[in-house]
Amino acid sequence: MKYNNAIYLISRIKEAANRFIVQELEAAGLNGVVPSHGDILVVLYTCEKCTMKELAQKIHRTKATLTVLVDKLIALNLIEKEKSAQDSRITYIKLTPLGQSYKDIFEKISQKLNDTFFKNFSQEEIKTFVSLLEKTRNNIE
Amino acid sequence: MKYNNAIYLISRIKEAANRFIVQELEAAGLNGVVPSHGDILVVLYTCEKCTMKELAQKIHRTKATLTVLVDKLIALNLIEKEKSAQDSRITYIKLTPLGQSYKDIFEKISQKLNDTFFKNFSQEEIKTFVSLLEKTRNNIE
């Protein structure tokens, strides 16, 4: 079946994207930082301060995984925790100044990722590609 | 950037495909079997007997990972090892009769996966999709 190949290709592409991101982050001085860590930072670049639960939802990971991911980013001094004054079950996560300083680097990596993966794609092709990906995503969620 | 979304969607789709496969395999009575295990079996359904090195290459995993994956499939009595008579460094992996008996099930799961993920896709759309995925894959390998 021809479309059996699509899922295989999607898998290959995703794994290559992960490797690319890890390598670029290492080149930028961030070792041991993987895409999920990056996802957290990217969320924080837009919302400044999020609960653990919100972050877990936004990056599609479980609360348990988030604990591990967050602990590592804290160890790297990129983020910090802040308890909620209104509800002591709630913990907010926010960027440190160091975390903030990587914003441009993340944008550049994202740009480079896209320039590399979609080299020689026309605007029309990209539009079609995203549309088909969205159609697939809509079939499964 | 519009195409920033593509890698995100690819990631979502791949993870959804993994979950789908795991659930279908569980429904078929195979617990704890993940896509990489399935990849090994699928390779063996076509080549009957492969070296560990070949399997690792074909499923894009390291030799170390393959050892773990293979050990589990052996524990499930789906595959077995056979040392090479010509080169005692080499170990062949082959299907057991039980492993063979799951061939139809794997084909059905693959079909169901594709029917679900590409529901409402025309043949033309699928063709385009695969072509664009191949174009991306060619940019990164």
Next chain:
DNA sequence: TTTTAATAGTTAGATATCTAACTATTTGTG
């Protein structure tokens, strides 16, 4: 022939990721 280099697969350690259970807190119900 001996030594060096390469190869196949395993071992050891680290880590992201999950499920399930847990603790502390808050909300809802009677």
Next chain:
DNA sequence: CACAAATAGTTAGATATCTAACTATTAAAA
């Protein structure tokens, strides 16, 4: 008000996955 249910985040355990180092074997070079 007391109790039950729900919630936020952590802990514990298991596992796929990787890198690096290792052992045993084979191939290549001296």
